[in-house]
Amino acid sequence: MINTYDIDLKAVLRDNPELRIERDDYDFTVTTHFGSKIAKEETLSRYSTFGGKGKPAHLYIHVPLCSYICHYCNYVKTRYSGKDETILDRWTNALLTESKAYLRLAPWLCEARIESVYFGGGTAALLHERHLRQLMEHLRGNYSLTEDCEITLEGNPDNFDREKIDAAIGLGYNRFSVGIQSLDDKVLEFVGRGHNAETAVKAIEQLVRTSYPVNIDYIVGLPYQTVDSVAKEVEDLVALGTHQVSIYRLRNADRVGLGLDIGQRSAWNQLQTSHAIAPGVFPTLEETYSIRGVLMRLLLERGYRPAPAAWWSREGVYANGICATPRNKWQNMDSMIAFGPGAYGWLTGGREDILQTHNPTNISDYLHRVEDLKEIPLSHGRYVSGREAVATALGFLFKACQKMDVSKIRARFHIDILNEEPYKEVLFTLVNKGFLHFPLEGDCFIPTLAGEALHEEIVHIYFNQWLGALNLPQNQQR
Numbered sequence: 001m002i003n004t005y006d007i008d009l010k011a012v013l014r015d016n017p018e019l020r021i022e023r024d025d026y027d028f029t030v031t032t033h034f035g036s037k038i039a040k041e042e043t044l045s046r047y048s049t050f051g052g053k054g055k056p057a058h059l060y061i062h063v064p065l066c067s068y069i070c071h072y073c074n075y076v077k078t079r080y081s082g083k084d085e086t087i088l089d090r091w092t093n094a095l096l097t098e099s100k101a102y103l104r105l106a107p108w109l110c111e112a113r114i115e116s117v118y119f120g121g122g123t124a125a126l127l128h129e130r131h132l133r134q135l136m137e138h139l140r141g142n143y144s145l146t147e148d149c150e151i152t153l154e155g156n157p158d159n160f161d162r163e164k165i166d167a168a169i170g171l172g173y174n175r176f177s178v179g180i181q182s183l184d185d186k187v188l189e190f191v192g193r194g195h196n197a198e199t200a201v202k203a204i205e206q207l208v209r210t211s212y213p214v215n216i217d218y219i220v221g222l223p224y225q226t227v228d229s230v231a232k233e234v235e236d237l238v239a240l241g242t243h244q245v246s247i248y249r250l251r252n253a254d255r256v257g258l259g260l261d262i263g264q265r266s267a268w269n270q271l272q273t274s275h276a277i278a279p280g281v282f283p284t285l286e287e288t289y290s291i292r293g294v295l296m297r298l299l300l301e302r303g304y305r306p307a308p309a310a311w312w313s314r315e316g317v318y319a320n321g322i323c324a325t326p327r328n329k330w331q332n333m334d335s336m337i338a339f340g341p342g343a344y345g346w347l348t349g350g351r352e353d354i355l356q357t358h359n360p361t362n363i364s365d366y367l368h369r370v371e372d373l374k375e376i377p378l379s380h381g382r383y384v385s386g387r388e389a390v391a392t393a394l395g396f397l398f399k400a401c402q403k404m405d406v407s408k409i410r411a412r413f414h415i416d417i418l419n420e421e422p423y424k425e426v427l428f429t430l431v432n433k434g435f436l437h438f439p440l441e442g443d444c445f446i447p448t449l450a451g452e453a454l455h456e457e458i459v460h461i462y463f464n465q466w467l468g469a470l471n472l473p474q475n476q477q478r
């Protein structure tokens with residue numbers, strides 16, 4: 001088992017060439033590849049009768065506005081100059097309209113147990129206090145939020161001044177997530193961020209002062225990064241008292257070009273842009289993983305744990321070690337209700353099959369459907385069952401970086417992963433390669449640190465492609 005703090009990820013990649021995925025091929029989506037596409041009407045009909053009453057669920061609200069467009073970003077968003085506040089009113093109303101339409105369609109929705117709400121984007125923190133209040137009052141008045149519901153406001157450093165933070169806390173937000181990406185002004189400028197390192201540090205200081213959990217997003221694989229520069233930056237972030245550090249590897253695969261039904265093209269997806277970047281500016285795959293390895297060691301030494309993978313939380317921040325937003329979403333694959341352009345969700349209710357919902361990624365199309373056609377802005381659904389559903393669930397569990405409980409999987413899917421193929425072969429291949437630990441006395445598999453470091457690649461290759469027999473676009477097959 002590979003589970004020391006010193007993992008040579010370059011050697012792991014050398015020994016497992018199938019996991020070498022270059023930057024421009026690298027993408028990771030948890031929901032979209034599997035299942036048969038189903039029409040909007042059929043999806044809504046199944047949605048309306050879903051047995052979600054009393055079951056745990058999570059809410060995601062996508063605010064697709066950004067003050068600036070970062071060159072790497074493949075999320076659904078559009079530029080908001082900040083001059084015309086009616087745009088914020090318009091988006092708040094559109095999101096409320098979508099939510100109300102679902103509440104009318106699906107009576108169970110108001111009785112689902114909402115364990116977490118995530119206001120993301122784009123940049124949710126661009127909304128003003130009055131918009132955040134409108135949205136919160138709507139949620140509290142129409143959904144059953146659990147008493148300890150974790151309510152996150154996500155934004156950029158330039159959004160989080162003292163006034164905004166205090167207003168958010170007054171409204172009931174109890175977790176913050178801020179995208180830092182880097183603490184190097186040269187990198188920030190290169191990627192088109194509209195803030196510098198000083199603003200980032202100030203925002204973290206203001207947020208940490210609240211004593212509510214604060215996550216920061218950090219990307220590895222950005223231009224100019226080196227092992228030393230990144231290690232120094234993450235030391236600084238840790239010293240600021242950040243509760244959680246999410247480490248993302250730069251994903252530069254062109255989701256649109258690949259025919260996937262989420263996200264947008266990033267500036268760097270466009271060939272002419274990436275060709276214009278001088279060779280050697282981006283770290284190589286090996287360098288990227290050296291950086292990742294060093295960060296893992298540093299975070300472990302400073303008392304952070306991967307929970308779930310890539311979201312490193314300081315021990316003691318969350319009662320059971322893992323924050324609610326991903327906890328039951330990944331560990332139990334509980335339902336995810338998602339609103340906004342490009343948002344995608346899934347209804348599971350602890351059952352074997354999954355009903356996915358996909359909203360239009362085209363922002364004008366989304367608004368046209370909500371405002372002019374007065375219809376639910378759903379693009380289509382996907383229905384995932386059988387081996388694909390098991391592969392999805394196991395992939396989620398692996399990503400959670402928690403125990404993969406054999407008996408729980410047996411109870412939910414009626415399969416014995418210890419003895420039935422192809423599950424047995426896939427899981428024990430991962431054990432032999434050092435990506436999963438299988439304690440002899442136990443009835444579970446546990447991802448190792450090497451498994452954590454390469455979890456996206458492993459989910460892609462071993463769970464989606466091998467277990468799920470996923471038919472990926474040609475250039476994504478390995």
Ligand SMILES: C[S@@+](CC[C@H](N)C(=O)[O-])C[C@H]1O[C@@H](n2cnc3c(N)ncnc32)[C@H](O)[C@@H]1O
Pocket residue numbers: 066072073074075120121122123154155156178179180181217218219248249250251252266
């Ligand atoms: C969609 S953004 C929204 C948050 C906020 N607007 C911000 O920029 O911090 C959430 C996070 O996704 C990550 N992200 C966006 N595009 C990415 C990409 N192409 N590869 C890796 N991570 C990416 C960034 O770390 C970002 O903070």
Ligand code: SF4
Pocket residue numbers: 065066067068069070073074075077121122123156179
């Ligand atoms: S990273 Fe954040 S601010 Fe930058 S374009 Fe993406 S969503 Fe907008």
